[in-house]
Amino acid sequence: MGTALGTDLATKRDQLLAATQRLSAPLELSAFLVRGEPVAFAEASRGRYAPFDVGESWGPPWSTTWFHIRGRVPSEWSDQNVVAVFDIGFEGRHTGFTCEALAWHDGRPWRGVDPNHRWLPITSPDVDFYLEASAIPTAVVSGPADAPSMIALRESAAKAFVFRQAELRVQDPAARKMALDFKALYDLAGALPDGDRRTEVLKALDRFAKSDDAGELEAALARPSTSPHVITAVGHAHIDTAWLWPLRETRRKCARTFSTALALMDEYPDYRFACSQPAQYAWMKESYPDVFEGIRQKVTAGQWEPVGSMWVEADCNLPSGEALVRQFLQGKRFFMKEFGVDTRELWLPDVFGYPASLPQLIAESGGEYFLTQKLSWNDTNKPAHHTFMWEGIDGTSVFTHFPPADTYNGDFSAGEIVKSAADYKDQDRSSHSLYLYGWGDGGGGPEPDMIESARRLGSIEGAPRVELGRASEFFAGARREARNLTTWVGELYFELHRGTYTSQARTKKLNRRAEQALREAEIWSVAVGADYPAGILETAWKRLLINQFHDILPGSSIDWVYEDAERELEAVVETAGGVITSAQSAVAGVGDNLVVFNPNSHARREVVEVDGQPRWIEAPSCGWRSVDEQAESQVEPVSISGRVMQNGLLRVTWDEEGLLTSIWDKEAGREVLTSGARGNLLQLHEDNPKNWDAWDVDADYRLHAVDVTALATAKIEADGPLRAAVRFVREFGASKLEQRMRSTGGKRTNFSRWRFPSPSFRRGRRMRSSSATSSAARTPTRVGTRPGLRCALIAGLISAKRATGSRCSTTASTATTSSAR
Structure with a gap:
């Protein structure tokens, strides 16, 4: 950038900075x-x-x-x-x-x-x-x-x-002041549109470049802002709990960044730093007690602000509702216990979409506000508002703000400050926005020069007014002065990174198993009524919650992260399993009776294995029943004849390729499949997203598909009367796929599950089914690859236990169908 006089202002700026x-x-x-x-x-x-x-x-x-x-x-x-x-x-x-x-x-x-x-x-x-x-x-x-x-x-x-x-x-302090004064004005001139103020700033810079008279800079900086817009600037360092580095390295990234933030607070008393994720604070307490004590002191002084409410900045699409509640519970509990702070906002600047259940959870946890900026990345529809009310599925509304700078790593340049106000989409409803500045992910948070820039841009003509403050102060003030805000009802869907619903399927499966196992451990421990293992379960929950971080569970991290995650989640399942076994044994008591346990919120009737034989079992919701207390139920049997499987609910017919030609709903008296269509058709798609392989599924993957129809074998493994199963084996390329279609007597059908005995996917290949989804194979654990299958959610059913404590049946499971947008 130059002036009409031809002075090279950029060179002058660089010379001044070098002379500091x-x-x-x-x-x-x-x-x-x-x-x-x-x-x-x-x-x-x-x-x-x-x-x-x-x-x-x-x-x-x-x-x-x-x-x-x-x-x-x-x-x-x-x-x-x-x-x-x-x-x-x-x-x-x-x-x-x-x-x-x-x-x-x-x-x-x-x-x-x-x-x-x-x-x-x-x-x-x-x-x-x-x-x-x-x-x-x-x-x-x-x-x-x-x-x-x-x-x-x-x-x-x-x-x-x-x-x-x-x-x-x-x-040299004097030289540094002069260089930062010049840089602030230089950046401001670059951000302003053509006009009197820009010309005035450029002339002041040019005069200084010729004279080195600091008074020229000071006079230009002294012109106060006339903008009605106020920006609250909050120091921040978004540190991904794991991503392109493992958890162990994040712990050290936090120590480095937090140490720097504490040191800057001593040098700049007006500096405020907001930090989320209590799990990271807990690391400091454990491994860096001096850093944690420093944080505690700065929280008391009002310079360090705990924000966010959740244990980590968790993915919100894949965890169960109960897991999201536990994120709030553990996060808010830690902040209250350690600092006496009750956070009022949910702080998720980088998470891949937000379900319509969140406003209710925010409100029920005592919160009022929600912050993100991730939807500014949408590839189709950009958000229409920066400040609005978000209404959830139960009618609960929370005040929501997307920082208009569209970043949580601001550099505090005049360009970002001016853009933040100019691009604000709700200027007719609000005159207050939030700006987050500082380097994240180990970049150390705010630099001293950023805080110096904040002081120079606090009130300067041509830019909005800027104040260094706290996020809580912003939310309270912005909510108070806002008027006639728009209300958005329902999910805040993220129109990007759709591949995160499928990447790293084994981690997703282990996450669901861990969630279910902890729920069952709590149910049966409560049923025992004494010696509740609160400490064991809390530790297990925290291990699960940290692995629901938004770059772990969605599948966008390096292979090392998944080595750690799978080990941790398996440990959670094992810990919860031990609690379940102990509690069920206590409930069942001593004797030879078979006791069945049902953790679901509704009564179930299932086929379980008893002494190697299938048996029809009933159990009440969230309860148990001794098998000897129930008479043998009379159920309509399941059978297989030729290529037809049927029970009391469905009659399923397939052809010589194992593709379904009919699904007849006996209760409704109608055909489920579209006329002329075939079900259970698996397809391979080329999946080569333009940007991030592990994150994205681009819409054009649907343009080309290869049907997987070749059937190697079809074998009946059980043919009734309580259980029937057919195993289909398909081969394509170097891969082999085993699929089982199962049904039980009565009115239950577990349609299909499949696995890959020797998975050998080519990079960029993706599989889908026209009728069902799978429990998914082991997937390559690298950034840049994604699994070939969508993954299914596993629903826990009935488990059975002898009164002596020996397990007679494993928990059953079903596959459910889901589709990514």
Whole structure:
């Protein structure tokens, strides 16, 4: 950007920023490499350190290198602001997706070092501290390139980073002020439309460029804002609980970012920082008690604001309603217990869609407000409003705000501030919006320069008014001054990332099993009436809830994340299973009677295995019954004759390819299949989304399909009178698919389940069925791939137990049909 006078203002800006630091003195480095899991500072400080020079490579993927930093401030700098400046290998890499470090001073976490926070203040002549540097490799999330396994990279010896800078420098406060003044005006001129104010700013910059008279800048900054719009700016760092890094690395990302935020609060008393996800706070309490105590103090001082209500920023489409309730329960309970804070908002800026049940859950948990910005990513219909009332399925409404900057990682440039007000879609109903600024995902949160920018843009002509504040203050004030807001009724559907309903099917299946197991464990523990295992169940619930984070359960993370998730969810199922067994045994008592348990909210009649034989069993809702207490029920048998299976409800007919030609509903007296159609037809689709393989299903996948009709074998495995089953085996390419069509006596039909004995999918292939969905095969656990099947939700039925405690039947299951939009 230039002026009519031809002055190169961009060059002048860069020169001013470069002049904020001057002089240089070297620092002495030594290094200690740790492979595998990170170690605590106490152990690292006793490590065997080897000399290390700037310019050397370091950091095999996922390793940790501790650098011992030593030096001495030159005596002639004694009255100067001295900083230690680092580049540990940031060049050419994105913020949050590269190497990062935590500085330790006097054995305590000090500040994070990342691409946006490269310098540390030095306040004593002798320099002696440590950097705990994490070598985080870059994952492939889109494009034609294969995504390398992050699990495999754990064994790599290749060093990924070059340590480019480690030196002491003098930071000039006057030069820094002048540079930031110039930058604020330069950015403002770039954001303003042509007109008098823009011309005035450009002329002031040009005059300064020729004279270096700081008064020119100060005069231009002093012109107050006349805008009616007010922006509440809140510091923030959206840290994905897991994504392109495992949970263990997120714990360290939090320590780095939170340490930086605390340090900035000491330097800038007006700085406010909002932070969600109590699970991350709990990590700090466990692993970084000094950081947690600092947070506690800043919460009391009003500078640090806990927000969000949920344990993690959870996916809201795949978890059960009960799991969503537990997210609120555990999240709000932690904030109340640790800080005495009752959060009033649900804070989900990055989640992939929001069901119509959420307003009721927000209100019932004591909340009033909802925040997101994710729907600004919609690929079809952009949201029509930024501030509105969201009404759920029961009529409950909550005040909802989408920050109009369309980001939760704002850089506090004048461009974003001006755009935030100009693009606000509800200016006739409200004059107040929220702005979230700061680098997320390990980028360290707000920079000092962002807070400096906030001070310069607080009230300046050509821009809206900006105040540093708290999210709770914004919501209360915005709700109070808003008028005639539109009401949106129903789901806030996210028109993107539709593939997250299917990716990583095994994790989704384990999630559902864990939800069911915990529900049953609680039901039967309550039934026992004594010694309720509250601590065991709470711990298990938290393990489940953290794995419902919006980049874990939806399937958009690296393979390492799913290695961890599957292990954790299996542990939850095992823990809950032990509680179930203990509780059912206590309820059943001693003896040889068979007792059946039904965890559902309605009575069930099922076929279960008793001593290897099928038996018709009945049980009341959320209750149990001894088999000896019930007479043998007379039920209409199920049978198979030729290619016809029928019971008291349905008659199903199939052809020589195992495709259904008729489903006759006996009760309704009508044909279910469309005339001339065939059911149970599986199809393969090419699935090559334009952007993110693991996230998206583009609409054009439906343009091409290959029917999978070749039948290798069809075998009757049971033919009544209480149970019937036919096994179909299909082969296509290098893959084999087994499918079972089952029915029981009476009026129950479990239509179909399938599995892949030896799954061998090609990348970009996807399968669907015209009549049913599956319990899904194991899928490739890489970012950039998606399963070939939609996954089914598994519904728990009746389990049976001898009074002696031996299990006689496993819980039955059914597959349900769902369709992604």
